[in-house]
Amino acid sequence: MVHNGRVHKKGLDREIHAAVAATFLKMIRAKAEEAGSWYEEAPTWEIKPTQRSHMCWKLPDEKKTLSDREYQCPHCSVTCDRDENAALVLLRWLEMRLAGSSGSGREAPEMWSSGSFAAMKR
Template identity: 35%
Template sequence: MTKNHCLAKHIADAAWSKLITITSYKAEWAGKRVEFVNPCNTSQMCSGCGQIVKKELSERIHSCPYCGLVLDRDHNAAMNILRLGLQSLQNSGRCQSLQ
């Protein structure tokens, strides 16, 4: 169905919406919460020094020329997303253990 260009975007949007709904429900059930962050530049930004290191989608290794950090691109993005989520909680005052 996603090969039909008229329906593909709607199907993909519904899948992401369902993932968010299920993840939020399971987190609430476990006494946790889901914090949403803007994923913009999370794989381009160095998780070590914060500099933007431009790379093509085919490049799977993050190698920072500024601080020398070398790790998998997805791992780098995950570390940036975690940092952004924790900052969001700390800035809103919802996470007392981070202060």
């Protein structure tokens, strides 16, 4: 009945992985709401946090590979760890999103406006 078992299994694996990820994100959302916070999912395919500079918000002309562990922006010359840059890009995206969402009922968490985030900025 299954003519191409491999393709069928590959599709099934993909569905299982998507279901597991969706369940995990649903649990994270529930935990955040339970703790009086909220859940926000960044559109990383748009933001490209591992490619974008957290400082000038520009994308490099040449795509950075996974082996490029240090992020160096060709536009503003900011240099930092790749993961740190990606985290700062996501933080900045959330900061811009929160600034633009006034009136939505969402408030920045306490730590956001205190020294925690500012201390992470360079």
